[in-house]
Amino acid sequence: MRLKNLLGIRDLSNEDILQILDTAVLMKPIMETKNKRTNYLLGKILVTLFYEPSTRTRVSFELAAKYLGATTTNISTSSSSVVKGETLIDTARTLRAMGVDIVVMRHPMTAAHRLLGEHLDAVVINAGDGINEHPTQALLDMFTIREKKGAIKGLKVVIAGDILHSRVARSNIWGLTRLGAKVVLAGPSTLIPRGIEKMGVEVFNDIRKAAADADVVMGLRIQKERQKGGLFPSLREYSMLFGIDRDVLEVAKEDVLIMHPGPTNRGVEMPSEIIDSDNSAIEEQVTNGVAVRMAILYMLTREGVS
Amino acid sequence: MDRILIKNGRVIDPASSTDAVTDLMIEGGLIVRMGSGLSASDSTEINAEGMLVFPGLVDMHVHLREPGEEHKETIESGTKSAAAGGFTTIACMPNTNPVIDSPAMVEYISLKAEKEGRVRVKPIAAITKGQRGEELSPIGELVRYGAAAFSDDGNPVTSSNLMRRAMEYASMWDALIISHCEDIDLSRDGVMNEGDMSTLLGMQGIPAAAEDIMVAREIALSKYTGCRVHIAHISTKNSVEMVRHAKKQGVRVTAEATPHHFCLTDSAVDGYSSMTKVNPPLRSEGDVEEVKRGLADGTIDAIATDHAPHHRDDKLVEYSRAAFGISGLETAVPLAVTHLLRPGILTPLQLAERMSRAPAKLLKLDAGYIRENGPADITIIDPECETIVDVNKFVSKGKNSPFNGMRLWGRVLYTIVGGRIF
Numbered sequence: 001m002r003l004k005n006l007l008g009i010r011d012l013s014n015e016d017i018l019q020i021l022d023t024a025v026l027m028k029p030i031m032e033t034k035n036k037r038t039n040y041l042l043g044k045i046l047v048t049l050f051y052e053p054s055t056r057t058r059v060s061f062e063l064a065a066k067y068l069g070a071t072t073t074n075i076s077t078s079s080s081s082v083v084k085g086e087t088l089i090d091t092a093r094t095l096r097a098m099g100v101d102i103v104v105m106r107h108p109m110t111a112a113h114r115l116l117g118e119h120l121d122a123v124v125i126n127a128g129d130g131i132n133e134h135p136t137q138a139l140l141d142m143f144t145i146r147e148k149k150g151a152i153k154g155l156k157v158v159i160a161g162d163i164l165h166s167r168v169a170r171s172n173i174w175g176l177t178r179l180g181a182k183v184v185l186a187g188p189s190t191l192i193p194r195g196i197e198k199m200g201v202e203v204f205n206d207i208r209k210a211a212a213d214a215d216v217v218m219g220l221r222i223q224k225e226r227q228k229g230g231l232f233p234s235l236r237e238y239s240m241l242f243g244i245d246r247d248v249l250e251v252a253k254e255d256v257l258i259m260h261p262g263p264t265n266r267g268v269e270m271p272s273e274i275i276d277s278d279n280s281a282i283e284e285q286v287t288n289g290v291a292v293r294m295a296i297l298y299m300l301t302r303e304g305v306s
Numbered sequence: 307m308d309r310i311l312i313k314n315g316r317v318i319d320p321a322s323s324t325d326a327v328t329d330l331m332i333e334g335g336l337i338v339r340m341g342s343g344l345s346a347s348d349s350t351e352i353n354a355e356g357m358l359v360f361p362g363l364v365d366m367h368v369h370l371r372e373p374g375e376e377h378k379e380t381i382e383s384g385t386k387s388a389a390a391g392g393f394t395t396i397a398c399m400p401n402t403n404p405v406i407d408s409p410a411m412v413e414y415i416s417l418k419a420e421k422e423g424r425v426r427v428k429p430i431a432a433i434t435k436g437q438r439g440e441e442l443s444p445i446g447e448l449v450r451y452g453a454a455a456f457s458d459d460g461n462p463v464t465s466s467n468l469m470r471r472a473m474e475y476a477s478m479w480d481a482l483i484i485s486h487c488e489d490i491d492l493s494r495d496g497v498m499n500e501g502d503m504s505t506l507l508g509m510q511g512i513p514a515a516a517e518d519i520m521v522a523r524e525i526a527l528s529k530y531t532g533c534r535v536h537i538a539h540i541s542t543k544n545s546v547e548m549v550r551h552a553k554k555q556g557v558r559v560t561a562e563a564t565p566h567h568f569c570l571t572d573s574a575v576d577g578y579s580s581m582t583k584v585n586p587p588l589r590s591e592g593d594v595e596e597v598k599r600g601l602a603d604g605t606i607d608a609i610a611t612d613h614a615p616h617h618r619d620d621k622l623v624e625y626s627r628a629a630f631g632i633s634g635l636e637t638a639v640p641l642a643v644t645h646l647l648r649p650g651i652l653t654p655l656q657l658a659e660r661m662s663r664a665p666a667k668l669l670k671l672d673a674g675y676i677r678e679n680g681p682a683d684i685t686i687i688d689p690e691c692e693t694i695v696d697v698n699k700f701v702s703k704g705k706n707s708p709f710n711g712m713r714l715w716g717r718v719l720y721t722i723v724g725g726r727i728f
């Protein structure tokens with residue numbers, strides 16, 4: 001791959017994305033072997049640096065690194081010097097001085113990774129920056145869709161919910177439109193950012209209209225505190241008007257794939273019957289997340305540094 | 307003081323609508339002679355052939371940071387920067403620490419500027435004590451001590467009632483209220499203009515409406531109270547249109563625009579350089595076009611830099627955490643020449659009006675004109691000189707500029723303040 005860091009899907013070409021997905025296909029069987037261990041990243045040190053709480057993404061990266069033979073360590077906000085007011089650049093310098101090879105960071109501010117990358121020789125991987133991007137999540141989503149549907153080109157993918165605050169939605173929009181999917185967004189006007197149509201998507205408020213003949217319906221996590229910000233009146237009204245329910249599945253294709261980046265609020269974004277249905281790929285997304293992250297780690301450490 | 311003879315310059319005097327090649331003789335801090343073919347022995351002669359000779363430029367919106375944040379700028383470094391940028395008079399905003407809200411502070415700034423400053427400095431005092439938006443500053447006494455205008459600048463007065471009272475009170479002295487128009491409840495944690503670009507870049511936006519709402523309020527209050535109100539750094543299409551309409555109705559509202567708001571759109575934020583972070587934010591193309599139209603038709607009276615120097619530590623952080631502001635004194639002239647004069651949006655006379663006479667009149671200064679026995683505040687500009695902006699060559703301590711590396715036309719050759727060349 002021609003890039004040193006993975007900052008966002010926006011920076012990736014069509015070929016970059018397909019190359020990552022193809023590599024992930026090769027990585028997935030490693031997880032199913034008895035001795036889940038290879039030596040591709042032997043001697044490499046990976047640090048997860050999380051300025052926001054996360055369990056699944058951090059663990060997913062740690063496991064991916066361990067399956068490839070890397071050594072991992074974790075810095076979380078509560079224990080790090082962030083609380084003491086250290087700047088991001090000073091943190092970068094400290095990590096550089098310690099000889100770290102890969103930094104996986106989640107940060108509440110957009111483009112923080114770019115700043116980190118400018119002051120660090122190590123590979124920087126974005127595990128979420130503000131409301132901007134969450135590239136590895138989108139890659140695992142695209143991997144899952146491709147695995148289930150054979151190809152992405154020509155599919156109709158509906159992304160429903162809080163688009164305004166969703167880095168998952170934004171990364172998926174960049175990636176899916178680039179690979180030729182038709183991306184349709186659904187949600188209340190208060191949660192749809194201005195001018196998002198310019199990113200090549202269609203927008204509906206009524207999810208039942210949005211989901212007509214959909215191949216994939218992806219729900220996004222609703223942060224309960226958004227209600228207090230005046231973005232919608234109540235969780236009850238949200239799930240009633242904008243949730244993914246039986247009616248939505250009625251209008252979508254019969255084999256519609258249901259996805260969610262997790263963790264889900266059961267009964268808010270969608271009811272348990274849908275989360276646990278045969279159409280749901282939510283658990284497999286988690287498995288695929290490890291495979292895709294293995295592929296990214298492999299590619300950025302092998303071929304990335306030039 | 308030396309005699310200075312400026313030969314064969316294109317002298318631009320907006321006060322008398324003069325645009326003619328002629329000579330100026332300066333002596334004792336005054337312009338003593340104006341006319342063709344002047345000569346004098348024992349004088350410093352400036353060959354100004356092909357140059358624009360403007361009345362000294364006046365910047366009515368500068369942050370000098372002293373006292374309180376001397377690591378960002380001082381009265382000495384800021385006025386040196388002003389001189390380098392062609393400004394002979396600057397008005398400084400009161401958001402220092404302590405705030406300029408008392409006669410003692412106004413006098414302190416004035417005395418310090420007289421001692422250490424390279425150009426004339428006019429302090430702007432706060433509308434409310436401590437810029438807290440709670441109680442009025444002693445406006446009457448501050449006028450007596452020489453406050454040039456009143457503004458809470460970056461901490462806009464949120465209470466419409468208090469602003470109404472401030473205007474009613476200030477109008478007794480025909481004082482100027484300068485308003486940084488921002489509904490801070492609406493701008494919230496936004497860091498750039500809200501629109502297609504903020505969506506594309508995944509950043510929290512500041513909607514144009516946050517400015518428009520306050521511009522509408524200030525116009526309504528000015529109309530009601532009769533107070534002179536000046537809209538600082540106007541940046542949106544709607545706001546320009548409202549000011550244009552209000553002026554037609556005879557409301558005593560005026561406005562200024564900064565170079566960055568008529569030169570850059572929010573697409574400059576792509577790449578996430580914190581140098582583009584400024585408040586009000588860089589706006590859309592439609593807004594920029596309207597600001598230029600407003601400058602051309604006189605809706606916008608003045609060009610002001612909103613010179614906001616910052617230390618590198620304040621900008622070398624995440625975009626959301628970075629300080630708002632651009633170091634603007636030393637790029638204003640080249641930006642105006644490149645983006646307004648050369649494309650023919652403004653004539654030299656109009657540019658001199660916006661950068662010198664209009665702000666001088668708004669602040670009631672004895673400046674902004676060129677005539678015999680008038681003050682020898684002169685700025686000489688070579689409009690054909692091409693330069694590449696290099697922030698490391700800035701005299702200002704603030705190297706924070708989104709224009710670094712840009713190729714621009716127009717260079718300040720001489721800044722003459724009270725008959726002295728800087």
